[in-house]
Amino acid sequence: xxxxxxxxxxxxxxxxxxxRGKKVAIDAMNSLYQFLAIIRQRDxxxxxxxxxxxxxxxxxxxxxxxxxIEAGISPIYVFDGEPPRLKRKTLEDRRALREKAAREWARxxxxxxxxxAKKYAEQATRVDEWVIKDAKTLLNLMGLxxxxxxxxxxxxAAHMVxxxxxxxxxSQDFDSLLFGAPVLVRNLAITGRRKLPGKDxxxxxxxxxxELTRVLSELGITREQLVDVGILVGTxxxxxxxxxxxxxxxxxxxxxxxxxxxxxxxxxxxxLEEIRKIFLEPGVSDDYELKWGDPDPEGIKDxxxxxxxxxxxxxxxxxxKLMKGKGEKKQSSLEKWF
DNA sequence: CTGTCATA
DNA sequence: TATGACAGG
Numbered sequence: 612x613x614x615x616x617x618x619x620x621x622x623x624x625x626x627x628x629x630x631r632g633k634k635v636a637i638d639a640m641n642s643l644y645q646f647l648a649i650i651r652q653r654d655x656x657x658x659x660x661x662x663x664x665x666x667x668x669x670x671x672x673x674x675x676x677x678x679x680i681e682a683g684i685s686p687i688y689v690f691d692g693e694p695p696r697l698k699r700k701t702l703e704d705r706r707a708l709r710e711k712a713a714r715e716w717a718r719x720x721x722x723x724x725x726x727x728a729k730k731y732a733e734q735a736t737r738v739d740e741w742v743i744k745d746a747k748t749l750l751n752l753m754g755l756x757x758x759x760x761x762x763x764x765x766x767x768a769a770h771m772v773x774x775x776x777x778x779x780x781x782s783q784d785f786d787s788l789l790f791g792a793p794v795l796v797r798n799l800a801i802t803g804r805r806k807l808p809g810k811d812x813x814x815x816x817x818x819x820x821x822e823l824t825r826v827l828s829e830l831g832i833t834r835e836q837l838v839d840v841g842i843l844v845g846t847x848x849x850x851x852x853x854x855x856x857x858x859x860x861x862x863x864x865x866x867x868x869x870x871x872x873x874x875x876x877x878x879x880x881x882x883l884e885e886i887r888k889i890f891l892e893p894g895v896s897d898d899y900e901l902k903w904g905d906p907d908p909e910g911i912k913d914x915x916x917x918x919x920x921x922x923x924x925x926x927x928x929x930x931x932k933l934m935k936g937k938g939e940k941k942q943s944s945l946e947k948w949f
Numbered sequence: 950c951t952g953t954c955a956t957a
Numbered sequence: 958t959a960t961g962a963c964a965g966g
Contacts (some may be wrong), residue, residue, distance in 0.1 A: 620959085645950075646950060648950095649950050650950050650951085650965085650966095651962090652963095652964085652965090657966090658964095658965060658966040660966055661964055661966080664966095665966090666965090667950080667965095667966085670950075670951080670965070670966070671950050671951080674950075674951050674952075675950070675951075678951080703963050795950095800950075800951090801950095801951080837960070872959095904966090921965085921966065922952095922964050922965075925951095925952070925953095925965080928952090
């Protein structure tokens, strides 16, 4: 879920064309979760192959990534490692919520409430280990680099942007800003259709770019204070304060300067320093290699069509997009040479 | 989510 | 050419 800061952050809406030629460090967990949550039939059942194995994540990852590459954008998928100790409670809470949703899903199906079924199916979404493994296999076949983070993927992705290995972090969550990402890009998809949560209503959305320096200067706060705003609203590592959204949290931090001052003598019920450290000094690694290789068309077809019953025709179109993007990349580096 | 096909 | 409904796996 991440920290909910939407609404108070300055953003720039862009066309996909403006992102051409850029590398984006994408939060893999975030993407896979969304594919699994949304790529479903009307009763909430995910896509499956003939052996009953779920394939929604492969569908989303393959077609979206092929589109990004065709658009000249180079995705670098970053996978989560070990969660910080403080995230355990959040993860357990989410598991309980998923299990409840799964029961509601079954009940809604039984009672023929199809729309409810779909809603609960979405809430029951979980990213299992085999989903990650499938994703890495597919990325390897597509000739794309991916990075294993030691800790939080968003932190590693932010680190990679700071090092200049990518232009921006791609995620729907705002956490990477707290992790110090200079640029965050949201809504990184081709078709501008996005479903409003809980309803079958779609709205047009464009990629939106959020720059950390602009955020801090326009809000008039430091990154440390932005982290404190997040802590008040709630993060993956603490619950936040009931009734406090980004607006109030921002007012609060600006008025008092820090959470210690604001809550002098009161017990916030959280280890402030430990949470701040997660965002300000996260566990990240420089030990990664970014190498773009050629896509392996036969391997992709064996995996998606042979193993998982994808349509050869559709997959072929995807492969062509990968080749086309690859060709353009070669061309642009050649152009630089001359 | 993305792709495709029918419809205007 | 644009929009909507539905299938995909």
